[in-house]
Amino acid sequence: MSLKESLKPIFNRLPAVASPEGHVHFKNKLMWTLGILVLYFALANVPLFGLSPDSIDLFKSYRAFFAGASGSLMLLGIGPIVTASIVLQLLVGADVIKLDMSNPDDQAFFQGAQKALVFVMIVLEALPQIAGGYIQPDTTLAATLGVGTGVITAVLFIQIFIGGVLVLFMDEVVSKWGIGSGVGLFIVAGVSQQIVTGLFNWTADTSGLPTGFFPKWIYIIQNVGADYLFTGDGLMFMLVNGGILALVSTVIIFLLVVYVESTRIEIPLAHSAVRGARGKFPVKLIYASVLPMILVRALQANIQLIGIVLSGRGITFLGEYVGSTPVSGLMYYLAPIHSPYDWIPSLVRESFSSYGVAAPATWQIALHVLTDAVFLIAGGIVFALFWIETTGMGAKPTARKIFNSGMQIPGFRRNIGSIEKVMMRYIPKVTVIGGAFIGLLTLVASLLGTLGGAGGTGLLLTVSIVYRLYEDIASEQMMEMHPMVRSFFGQE
Template identity: 85%
Template sequence: MTLRDTLEPFFNKLPAVASPEKHVHFKDKLWWTLGVLVLYFALANVPLFGMSQDSIDLFESYRAFFAGASGSLVLLGIGPIVTASIVLQLLVGADIIKMDLSDPKDQAFFQGAQKFLVFVMIILEALPQLLGGYIQPDPGLAATLNVGLGVITLLLLVQIFIGGTLILFMDEVVSKWGIGSGVGLFIVAGISQQIVTGIFNWEFEEGLPVGLIPKWIYIAQNTGADYLFSGEGLMFLLVRGGILALLSTVAIFLLVVYVESTRIEIPLAHSAVRGARGRFPVKLIYASVLPMILVRALQANIQMVGIILASRGITFLGEFSGSKPLNGIMYYLAPIHSPYDWIPSLVRESFASYGATAPAIWQIGLHVLADAIMLIGGGIIFALFWIETTGMGAKPTAQKIFNSGMQIPGFRRNIGSIEKVMQRYIPKVTVIGGAFIGILTLVASLLGTLGSAGGTGLLLTVSIVYRLYEDIASEQMMEMHPMIRSFFGEQ
């Protein structure tokens, strides 16, 4: 008996959200999606019982695409789901685990293994933070309850595990009963909240209001026009005044919408219904922007390892101030979030606030280059893995087209002929799209955006919302024309 034969019955017994036995109507899907969204916001506002105010959020810089909320029940956000996906995709891609993901049986095993890994990752991401002293138990509560700090720590671990499990099953509910994916929905929810905060927040930070509108009102009331129109004043307005962030936010929004609408359309004709024609669109960003989440999640986990080692006095990979890498290889592997990470004068200002020596200009350049390689190279690799693990490759797509009764005009009606045509386009477009979205993410990260969402977060949000709009449109179309469901493999 192989290891797979041993694990398969165990994976099949893992708790799961039941799939609908018949077609779920559009209104019902909409209610399920909205219900999960409301539940997500509720959980994000439930604080962890027994957590000290002195706790540090290791993933503070990654909140934009990890969703969740600091100090809440959903502290880990989608981190465990994304990390489990990375690990499994790398194992399958390197042929360490041999699977044919076009085979339904292998797909079921892959999904079971991924779910099991999510449970493992919840523990692996929570324990280092608890044992490393980043998530600290409240000594006052321990004294009140007359228990040791270890009991409060265990209580915190249980709460974090429950929150991580709820996120997993909420994602599954949206995928099976709702519209789009839970992972995308949670990212959009978190980043939208950050953008609204970034526009209207009146709280002061470093002498200026955080929100864009309050910031402009404050600058207009307290800063002279002669300073604002000087060279230093213009730089102040661009960076700290938020003009660059506003311009980049609008530019990213327009560019992503344009790129999402760029596609190659392969003509299709129905084999039985004469004159019935259609088109299969192969988008430029065929694998969507979700592979970028995988790249940033990989960077976040690398940084977490460096932070934990540094807290133990092992600093050969780099030193940290909180979750900010100050030097060493961890500095170069850290993602770029804003102009404060690459404009030399702003980098010096940022490092001065940590009481650390700023890196030289060549080191800043190397940091930008390393992030570019991670984003572009990682975008291509994870995009290729993504289409294979989600049934978007040439072979599964050809099977769907064949099952729907469609064929490509001028070619024989068999799966092999359709697959050959798809093979001409899908792998190439996936590589080009993966590289392009990596470049777009890099540019967005360099320029920064409104709020603390970051360029990556905004790019993800716009793309996910656009795809959600398309999903809603296709759902409405399937309600009006039930025969279209067969193309998507629905009953």
């Protein structure tokens, strides 16, 4: 018996959310989606019992697209799901695990393997943080309860594990009973919260200015003289500290993503049995969506986690850290760019002086930016190609879906092979171009910064996910009004 056959019964026994037996009405899908969203916000505000205030959030810089909340049950966010997806896609892409993703049985095996791997990743992402002393038990609480800190540590791990499992099943509920995906929904929720905070928060930041854009400018108008604002230093102050650069970047990224999402190649279709029934199959420029960017950033986050854990143990050959920020070595170059403070030399020196360490040279900063650019663009292409194959969006599965719906491409024979040949002309090429473009767009957004510190990746993901969610809602409403349309999407 092959390894795949022996693992299948184990994967089939894993707990799962039951799939709907028939069509789920639009109103019910909307209620499930909103219900899970409310539950996510509730869990993100449930603090971990026994967590010490001295704990360090290793993923603070990645919160926007990991959809987690520091110090809460949602500590890991979607990190384990994304990491499991990365590992499995790389194994399948390298033919270590041989799967034909157009085969329904292999698709089911892939999904089962991914779910099993998520449980493993929850443990692998939680334990290093606990063992490394970054997630610390509250010694005062342990003394009050009369137990050892080991007991509180165990309780913390159990809570984090439960939180990770809840995210997994919440994502599954949205995917099967709601609209879109839970992963996308949680990212939108987290980033939107950061953007609102970035607009209206009155709390002072480290510079003494209010965090929110509007309170910040009320403060600047009242307390900073106009003669300073129109000097060279004053202009830099307004652009960076005043948040103008972040605001402009946010607006530009929003408009660009909406424009790019509407850019597509439309392949004409005609029904083989109903004369005059025609349609179009759209191949978007961002065909694989922007979700592969999560995989790229998650890969960088896991690389940084390895460096942080080793540095905490005194092993610094990969680089040294101040908190969760790399300040030297290979890990400095592999760290993602988040804002102008990571690449404008004067701002980099300002950041490193606050850490009490020597700032990198200009060539080192340039190499850091170049490394991140290669990660985003090359990674965007690779993961976009993996994404379409593992989600059934490749040329072969798409051709089968079109054929099964009774449609064909005018001027070609009505068989799967003919449709697949046409799809092969467009889908792989558009996927590569779209992956590279979205990587470049993410880099630009990360260099300029965004409102609320959501990050270029987080903002890009949010705008694209919301746009796709709008299209999904429109599609659901269409299928509700025209039940025959459901056959094209493979729904009963």
